[in-house]
Structure formats: C-alpha cells, structure tokens
Amino acid sequence: MSIYDKYYPLGLGTARFPISNPNDETGIEESVKLVLCALEHGVNYIDTSYIYSAGMAQTVLRHAFAQTNRSYGVTLKVQYGQDKTADDAFKRVELQLGMMGIERAAFFVVWTIMSYDEFEKITQKGGIYDGALKLKDEGIVDHICFSTHAAPADIVRIIESDAFEGVTISYSPINSTSMQPVLNAALKHNIGVVVMNPLGGGLIPQNSNYFSFLRNESDKSTVHAALRYEAAQPAINIILSGCASQEQLKDSLRAFSDENTEPDYKRVERVNVKLKSALPAFCTGCRYCADNCPKSIQIPEFMQSYNMLQFEPSRLYNHEDPELLKNIHLFRRLVFDFGILPENSENPCVRCGQCEMKCTQKLSICDALDDIYSRIELTGCSKDAKKARLSEIFDGKNYNKVGFYPSGGYSNAVLNFYREFFGEPEFEILMFNSSPHLRGSMVGEYIIHSPYEIAELVPDAILVTSYQHGAAIFDSIKQYSDYGIDLLNLHKTNDVPWVW
Ligand code: SF4
Numbered sequence: 267m268s269i270y271d272k273y274y275p276l277g278l279g280t281a282r283f284p285i286s287n288p289n290d291e292t293g294i295e296e297s298v299k300l301v302l303c304a305l306e307h308g309v310n311y312i313d314t315s316y317i318y319s320a321g322m323a324q325t326v327l328r329h330a331f332a333q334t335n336r337s338y339g340v341t342l343k344v345q346y347g348q349d350k351t352a353d354d355a356f357k358r359v360e361l362q363l364g365m366m367g368i369e370r371a372a373f374f375v376v377w378t379i380m381s382y383d384e385f386e387k388i389t390q391k392g393g394i395y396d397g398a399l400k401l402k403d404e405g406i407v408d409h410i411c412f413s414t415h416a417a418p419a420d421i422v423r424i425i426e427s428d429a430f431e432g433v434t435i436s437y438s439p440i441n442s443t444s445m446q447p448v449l450n451a452a453l454k455h456n457i458g459v460v461v462m463n464p465l466g467g468g469l470i471p472q473n474s475n476y477f478s479f480l481r482n483e484s485d486k487s488t489v490h491a492a493l494r495y496e497a498a499q500p501a502i503n504i505i506l507s508g509c510a511s512q513e514q515l516k517d518s519l520r521a522f523s524d525e526n527t528e529p530d531y532k533r534v535e536r537v538n539v540k541l542k543s544a545l546p547a548f549c550t551g552c553r554y555c556a557d558n559c560p561k562s563i564q565i566p567e568f569m570q571s572y573n574m575l576q577f578e579p580s581r582l583y584n585h586e587d588p589e590l591l592k593n594i595h596l597f598r599r600l601v602f603d604f605g606i607l608p609e610n611s612e613n614p615c616v617r618c619g620q621c622e623m624k625c626t627q628k629l630s631i632c633d634a635l636d637d638i639y640s641r642i643e644l645t646g647c648s649k650d651a652k653k654a655r656l657s658e659i660f661d662g663k664n665y666n667k668v669g670f671y672p673s674g675g676y677s678n679a680v681l682n683f684y685r686e687f688f689g690e691p692e693f694e695i696l697m698f699n700s701s702p703h704l705r706g707s708m709v710g711e712y713i714i715h716s717p718y719e720i721a722e723l724v725p726d727a728i729l730v731t732s733y734q735h736g737a738a739i740f741d742s743i744k745q746y747s748d749y750g751i752d753l754l755n756l757h758k759t760n761d762v763p764w765v766w
Pocket residue numbers: 558559560561562563565614615616617618619620621622631632635
C-alpha cells in the first residue's frame with residue numbers, strides 16, 4: 267500500500283505546456299484543453315509548481331479545474347532556499363492554492379532536496395517541514411512528500427528517516443542501476459515513488475535505435491518500452507509525462523492502455539540483463555572500482571556521467587549546439603544527479619591503474635577522466651570557475667544596488683555561491699521577475715519586483731542569471747543601459763548551467 271495506490275500510473279507534468287510567455291492566451295487555452303483531456307482519460311495525479319510553463323501552469327490548472335468534476339491529486343511545492351520557515355511554507359502554499367483556485371491539495375512536496383544536509387535544514391524546528399506538518403494537521407494537505415536530485419545514498423537516508431510518505435525521483439533505464447537502492451528503500455519503508463525524467467531528459471527518444479533493446483514485440487516504440495520498464499518496477503507508482511500537446515499525451519497513455527504481453531517481473535529481468543550487455547562501453551554503475559582510488563575520486567559517478575557522451579544529445583535549456591549539449595548532459599548527470607561539483611579543473615587522477623584493473627566493462631577510466639576534466643575547464647563547471655566569474659562581474663565595481671533577474675532558485679543559488687566565496691554581499695539586492703503572479707511577493711527576505719520597476723529603482727547593475735531564457739531576458743531589458751545600468755550576463759558561451 268502506498269499513498270499513490272488510487273492514482274493512474276501516468277501522471278501529468280505541467281512544466282512543458284505550450285506557453286511561450288505569461289500573456290500567451292492561445293498557449294494557455296491549449297494547455298487547459300490538455301489538462302482536461304488528461305483528466306478525461308483517467309490521469310489523476312498532477313505535478314505542478316508556481317514557476318512552471320512561464321509561471322502560468324497553475325493558472326491553467328485553475329481554468330481546467332473549474333471545468334471538470336473529475337477527481338485529481340495535485341502538488342503544492344515549497345523549496346528550501348526560496349522559503350526557509352514554517353511561515354514561509356504557509357505563505358507559499360496559500361499563494362499556490364489561490365493560483366489554482368482550490369482550498370486544499372493532496373500533496374505537499376518539499377521540492378528538490380539536493381542533499382541529506384539540506385534535508386536536515388528543512389526538518390529543523392520551525393522550518394519548512396514543521397510548516398508541512400501544521401498544514402496536514404489543519405487538513406489543507408493530505409500527504410507530505412519530497413522530490414529530490416540528491417545522490418542515491420542521500421535519498422536512501424532521507425527515506426529511512428520516515429519523515430515522508432512519497433518521493434519523486436529522476437529515474438529511467440539510463441540510471442536504473444544506480445537508483446536501485448532507492449527503490450529498495452522505498453519498498454522497505456512503504457514510501458510511494460513518482461518518477462520524473464522517465465525518458466532520460468529526452469535521450470531515449472532521441473536515441474531510439476540505441477535503446478531499441480528495451481522493446482519487446484508488443485511495445486510500439488522505445489518510449490513505450492521505457493515507460494513500461496519503469497512502471498514494471500514494484501516500487502514505482504506513477505510516471506510523470508511532461509506533455510506539450512494532446513498527441514504526446516495520448517501516445518504516453520497508449521503505453522499503459524495498449525496490449526502488454528510481458529509480465530512485469532519478466533520485463534524487468536530481461537531489460538536488466540540487456541542493460542549490462544547492450545551498452546558495452548557503458549559504465550553500469552556496478553561500483554567494483556569504487557573503494558580503492560588513492561585520490562578518492564568518485565569513479566562510478568564520473569563514469570556514469572561520461573556515458574552521456576555516447577548519445578545524440580537532446581535539446582535542453584533552449585540550446586542547440588551539439589557539443590555544448592553533450593557537455594550539458596554530462597554535467598547534468600554529474601552535478602544534478604550525483605551532486606558532485608568539482609573544486610577545480612585539475613584532474614586528480616594519478617593513473618595508478620587500480621580502477622581499470624577492476625572495471626567489469628574494461629573501460630579506459632583514466633582517459634575518460636582526462637577528457638571530463640578538460641570539459642570542466644571549458645564549461646566553467648567547477649567551484650573555482652564560478653568564483654572567478656563572480657569576481658570578474660563584481661570586483662572593483664563598487665555596486666551599491668544589484669538586481670537579480672529572474673528571481674527564484676537560480677538567483678538564490680548564485681547568491682549562495684557569492685556568500686560562500688566572499689561573505690554577505692555589501693550591495694543591496696533587488697529581485698526581478700516577469701511573472702505577474704509573483705510581483706510583490708517575497709523570495710526569502712526580498713520583494714519580487716516587476717521589470718517595469720527597473721526605471722524607478724535604478725540598480726547599478728542587473729545580473730541576468732537564467733541559463734534557459736538569458737538571451738530573451740537580456741533582450742527585454744537592454745533599453746535600461748540608457749539609464750546607466752550595467753547589464754550583465756552570468757553565463758559565457760561554453761558554460762553549462764550553474765543550477766540544474
Ligand atoms: S587510476 Fe586514477 S581514478 Fe583510477 S584508482 Fe588510480 S587515481 Fe583513482
């Protein structure tokens with residue numbers, strides 16, 4: 267029994283609605299139809315947040331909910347960093363309930379826990395978790411869950427705390443071996459599991475020939491086979507599909523409604539065997555190399571990230587350059603999935619060869635590490651590179667007032683890097699966001715301003731932190747350089763994101 271037992275195995279993700287900006291009425295209408303179509307077909311778990319789909323996902327849901335009698339369970343998200351206290355959690359929940367036009371919701375989700383350390387902060391007295399408990403006591407939410415991109419070992423520890431009833435994890439055949447301990451822990455502790463990124467961030471459809479071994483004779487596509495493999499795991503209850511159109515939604519639904527000739531346990535067994543043999547130069551995450559490195563390099567995590575270079579990279583974060591996309595996929599896995607942000611770009615490997623002797627796949631680990639570290643240098647994916655970038659932006663400028671655009675987790679993370687490297691900023695911080703819903707609300711201790719207020723507030727500089735929409739934001743505020751405001755871009759051309 268899990269809290270997700272009454273839910274359809276396909277859940278609706280709301281981050282990819284076809285909405286280009288908050289004023290895109292056609293996109294909003296299409297998205298409302300998409301939600302209604304999902305509900306009509308029995309989908310009843312909806313994963314959402316106040317920033318998804320240009321900040322309009324919850325507005326879409328409000329319109330859809332007003333037009334249906336279908337029952338559903340929807341998430342309310344509260345993220346550590348954006349919010350810290352129980353009061354913050356209450357306010358964030360009120361905001362989202364208001365946006366969706368509902369009075370209560372099934373799931374409070376502590377959003378994107380990145381590590382066990384962060385979990386400990388969340389569960390401190392008076393913190394977000396206390397807020398969740400009060401909301402549950404008051405009947406405003408039914409269940410307290412979390413979503414996470416922490417390392418598998420940290421997720422297991424969080425599950426073992428028994429603080430939560432459900433967890434949302436990134437899971438696909440690409441990381442299924444390394445995530446198996448998480449599924450085992452969830453089953454043991456009776457924690458429901460929702461899967462995000464079921465297609466490996468688009469890598470599986472993009473490389474459907476490569477992954478054709480997932481299919482059996484009744485699977486109409488590699489995508490269906492991947493979804494069925496995930497649904498066949500005894501620990502997994504719901505697989506999220508982030509649909510941009512009704513066609514995509516209906517295709518995902520067919521994976522669950524069309525004939526499926528293979529019993530779940532056989533499918534899991536078959537695919538697990540093939541995962542080992544079908545990907546010969548692929549690190550399987552077996553961890554035989556893990557414990558004897560004299561430099562304590564986390565070899566399985568680096569090598570599983572290096573796997574990503576074998577695929578045609580899917581488009582991510584609005585970028586198209588294939589080499590940049592390969593690096594984004596590589597470091598997304600290393601930093602986002604495994605929580606490893608290298609200190610600098612110097613490869614610590616001394617080529618002692620111990621790991622290569624033990625590697626079950628006979629991989630050239632030393633050469634792979636050389637390549638990874640040269641990519642770290644190129645893409646600024648280390649703490650030292652971030653520190654150097656922030657120095658370049660702020661040193662000697664004597665800014666008194668700096669705007670961060672957009673407000674949200676990305677800007678918070680950049681500020682946290684700043685604090686870690688240089689201490690508390692001496693400049694005043696202003697937060698800007700184009701979402702009309704966020705104007706006047708708080709992000710941590712800062713009020714969120716509309717970009718229309720830039721001329722009135724006149725910061726000395728505005729730092730555009732968004733990796734995905736940086737170019738569009740930069741373009742939308744370029745006229746403010748006439749006010750003597752320095753317009754700054756956090757990212758350089760070859761950079762991978764700072765936040766994932
Ligand atoms: S060859 Fe490099 S990575 Fe492998 S065990 Fe030796 S130092 Fe560690």
